[in-house]
Amino acid sequence: MARDHGFHPVRIRRIVQETADTRTYVLDAAFPYRAGQFVTLRACGTLRSYSMSSSPDTDDEFMTTVKRVPGGLVSNWMHDHLAPGDLVEVTLPAGVFCLRETTVPLVAFCGGSGVTPILSLVKSALATTDRQVRVLTADRDADSVIFRSALAELAERYPGRFEVRHHLDAVDGGFVTAERVRDFAGEDRDADFYICGPTPFMDLTERALLDHGVDPGQILIERFGSASGEPADPRPATQETDGTVTIVLAGKRHTVAQHSGETFLESARRAGLAPPFSCEAGNCATCIAQVTEGEAKMRVNNALDDDEVADGWVLTCQGEPVTPHVTVVYED
Ligand SMILES: Cc1cc2nc3c(=O)[nH]c(=O)nc-3n(C[C@H](O)[C@H](O)[C@H](O)COP(=O)(O)OP(=O)(O)OC[C@H]3O[C@@H](n4cnc5c(N)ncnc54)[C@H](O)[C@@H]3O)c2cc1C
Ligand code: FES
Incomplete structure (x- = not known):
């Protein structure tokens, strides 16, 4: 179904x-x-x-x-x-930046609007588990802090379980530093670390956590856009192969020769089509389609869960053929 x-x-x-x-x-x-x-x-x-x-x-x-x-x-x-x-x-809600079944602490780092999914995660973790929860927010100044009172209320309601710390560039000597990230992570190296915010902030935080000895599998990142402003992991299309890619868009079939290193989204554009997309970085799922013939793999997948992938759903901006003939169907 x-x-x-x-x-x-x-x-x-x-x-x-x-x-x-x-x-x-x-x-x-x-x-x-x-x-x-x-x-x-x-x-x-x-x-x-x-x-x-x-x-x-x-x-x-x-x-x-x-x-x-x-x-x-x-x-x-x-x-x-x-x-x-x-x-x-x-659309209906989607995404994989979710709570995991675990009892380890939840430590979140968010910048600007990145606090949005973090607030949701924190509220659920506090209400449905006994986990320790800590959040570091980073903002330009006090007036820029989103959900300051909601976070303060949670800290009051869950004393000893929830801590929020606000970093303000204007008063704390500029952007968050790696030292500050490590300091906030503390000795909880086995925690689940959630990161969401501007790309330089996320990159610095991830690097600092890895240098601190945190396992990459413990770090969950929600990217609001393309990591670099460019499509993730772009690779130039190389040569035409013997295979084909068939794109079904608005009920019409279009078949083009397969080009190695080309995503389905790129193949569709080469066929003169205009399928949906937004981030082109594997984050938003707006380019989703279903593989109904052949097999595909994704370079990056930050949006589809395991069940969706098992059902053949693919992010066309990240998906490329693995078999000679692949058919990809966009929903009407
Ligand atoms: C999974 C996910 C969740 C998200 N959740 C949130 C959320 O909760 N809250 C939130 O606020 N955002 C969220 N975002 C980000 C959101 O989707 C949008 O990317 C954001 O609102 C910017 O969209 P926009 O149309 O206003 O900007 P865009 O028009 O996409 O512009 C983005 C930037 O590109 C620049 N730009 C645009 N066109 C050009 C051009 N031709 N040349 C050079 N620069 C250009 C703009 O100046 C701007 O700086 C999320 C994104 C993802 C992928
Ligand atoms: S366009 Fe965002 S995941 Fe493909």
């Missing part, structure tokens, strides 16, 4: 101004989801993903939180045009 990756109209129930440039959109949606997941919004003729700041375990309402990105198309359109009562189109 195919999973529902289509778009659903949902009404905005209310909008909460969190900081000068960040708003929470409370949606009239009753979708099942896991803490840390995201929905993908269709707006302005394009697609963008937004994580839930609500927790399915503690919140009755379904909330996403969006920060303006300077010069950004969709985030600014949402802030400038959306009002309570408006309809928006979103």
Whole structure:
């Protein structure tokens, strides 16, 4: 049975101004989801993903939180045009930046809007487990801190189990340093470490944790965009092979010769098609399609769970053929 990756109209129930440039959109949606997941919004003729700041375990309402990105198309359109009562189109929740079945501490590092999925994870971990939870937020200044009071309330409600520390660039001598990351990680090297924020912040935090002796398998990262601004792990297409790639888009079949080193998304574009995509880095799942013939592998997969992969779903921006003839079907 195919999973529902289509778009659903949902009404905005209310909008909460969190900081000068960040708003929470409370949606009239009753979708099942896991803490840390995201929905993908269709707006302005394009697609963008937004994580839930609500927790399915503690919140009755379904909330996403969006920060303006300077010069950004969709985030600014949402802030400038959306009002309570408006309809928006979103996918069902997806993503693998979720809690694992474990009792080890949860230590999170987040910068800016990266706190959105972290708040959801923290609320669920505190409400449904006995785990120790610690969060380091990094922001420009005190006015930029999103969910400061929500995090403070959790610290009050869970004394001895939850600690939040705020790093403010303006008062703490600039950006977070590797030393500060190691200091916050402390001796909890076997914890689950969650990281979400601007790319340089995530890179520094990941490097610092690895240098601190943390196993890479203990580090979970949610990338809000392409790691470098470029597609992840780009490799130039090389030569035509004897194989074929058949793309089924809007019910129509298009077959092109296979090129080694080419993703399905690139093959589709070469066929003159315009399939959906957003991050082109394996993070958002907007480019999802199903392999119905042949086999594929993904270079990066930060968005599909094991069941989806077993069912043949593939991120076309990261998927490439393994067998000579592969058919990839986009949902209508
Ligand atoms: C899984 C996932 C979860 C996410 N969760 C959240 C969340 O909870 N909250 C949140 O706020 N965001 C989240 N994001 C990020 C979000 O999806 C968008 O990427 C973000 O809102 C920016 O989109 P935009 O359309 O406003 O900006 P875009 O138009 O995509 O622009 C992004 C940047 O590129 C620059 N740019 C645009 N066009 C050009 C050009 N032609 N040349 C040079 N530079 C250009 C812009 O100036 C801007 O700096 C998430 C992303 C992913 C993948
Ligand atoms: S476009 Fe985002 S995962 Fe492929």
